[in-house]
Amino acid sequence: AQKITQTQPGMFVQEKEAVTLDCTYDTSDPSYGLFWYKQPSSGEMIFLIYQGSYDQQNATEGRYSLNFQKARKSANLVISASQLGDSAMYFCALDSGGGADGLTFGKGTHLIIQP
């Protein structure tokens, strides 16, 4: 069975600081992908970054980077130079089993950026 664990229900961070959001996963599939999404209060799921299990390099997208440690089964999201607009829910999700079962999401982390 696939599982995502996000252990930080909420985080407060000062503006312009870097922040790391934790995500650990469990799957028996050798091929899988990990996603991070941002969900503002309006409700839409905004794709941030993707890491494939066979990717040699850690994924980066602008201010977002993914610290992928395969042996530890962790895929932490790092946001550099946080901004007030980064305040939102953040979800880690696992894609395995060929995609027919959709994504398995964690419970999310509520990030609040303080001025």
Added chain:
Amino acid sequence: DTGVSQDPRHKITKRGQNVTFRCDPISEHNRLYWYRQTLGQGPEFLTYFQNEAQLEKSRLLSDRFSAERPKGSFSTLEIQRTEQGDSAMYLCASSRSQGFGPGTRLTVT
């Protein structure tokens, strides 16, 4: 804007009524997923379509729920005899990952 639209954006209904939601995916995407998200939780998979064929259904999809995707284009999700526990955000995704619609927020009173 991901190009995926959902209608309505909000729905308030009384317990026992039937409701139907619509999702219009990105036209060239043959995969379509429905998810349900309750307060304080991540989205949970409900069902998956490959073109017009419904290939997977979660155990969360009770017999009061039915989904269709005629002609492999738009999809509808119907809930019959709504219960207060059905109150949630219903999200549609076009493709496996990136194309989430804005969601339909259902409130059952």
